[in-house]
Amino acid sequence: xxxxxxxxxxxxxxxxxxxxxxxxxxxxxxxxxxxxxxxxxxxxxxxxxxxxxxxxxxxxxxxxxxxxxxxxxxxxxxxxxxxxxxxxxxxxxxxxxxxxxxxxxxxxxxxxxxxxxxxxxxxxxxxxxxxxxxxxxxxxxxxxxxxxxxxxxxxxxxxxxxxxxxxxxxxxxxxxxxxxxxxxxxxxxxxxxxxxxxxxx
Numbered sequence: 001x002x003x004x005x006x007x008x009x010x011x012x013x014x015x016x017x018x019x020x021x022x023x024x025x026x027x028x029x030x031x032x033x034x035x036x037x038x039x040x041x042x043x044x045x046x047x048x049x050x051x052x053x054x055x056x057x058x059x060x061x062x063x064x065x066x067x068x069x070x071x072x073x074x075x076x077x078x079x080x081x082x083x084x085x086x087x088x089x090x091x092x093x094x095x096x097x098x099x100x101x102x103x104x105x106x107x108x109x110x111x112x113x114x115x116x117x118x119x120x121x122x123x124x125x126x127x128x129x130x131x132x133x134x135x136x137x138x139x140x141x142x143x144x145x146x147x148x149x150x151x152x153x154x155x156x157x158x159x160x161x162x163x164x165x166x167x168x169x170x171x172x173x174x175x176x177x178x179x180x181x182x183x184x185x186x187x188x189x190x191x192x193x194x195x196x197x198x199x200x201x
Contacts, residue, residue, distance in 0.1 A: 057150035062122030070150035075140030080116025094131035
């Protein structure tokens with residue numbers, strides 16, 4: 001593999017990484033902005049602050065094989081009475097063992113749809129959830145899944161990950177500037193040699 005091929009591969013790889021990071025940051029930025037704006041609106045009205053869009057990292061395998069551990073799911077706030085059997089929702093658990101924990105499970109029974117009361121179950125679980133899910137505790141309906149994005153979050157949360165997250169972009173920028181400077185100096189050197197040759201003639 002020659003030098004030019006390696007340069008092309010590196011450029012291709014760095015472009016993919018850069019654009020992927022940019023897209024992720026844009027998505028996170030949009031979700032965060034919508035979250036803050038919506039919470040402020042709800043608080044100004046004196047209501048319970050539920051985000052219009054919420055992003056959650058999956059930490060258990062209860063929704064396998066459809067949703068995996070470390071996947072990030074995006075839940076959209078909805079009117080609980082519009083939910084149906086088969087919808088995957090994110091809610092605050094009423095189970096005495098996990099009270100208040102954020103859970104993402106599928107609706108398997110509409111107990112009282114008008115009041116937003118449902119029975120839920122994880123796709124990988126053999127039994128349904130012990131407690132019913134009520135409308136006030138429903139945070140939203142799952143509208144998107146981003147595979148394994150939670151791994152990045154978990155890694156960045158570590159000291160090494162945080163350091164690398166800062167160093168890599170800095171090193172990439174510095175390397176790019178060095179390459180540009182080297183090319184510029186090379187062009188100037190060629191131009192100087194050309195001018196010297198012309199002056200000798």
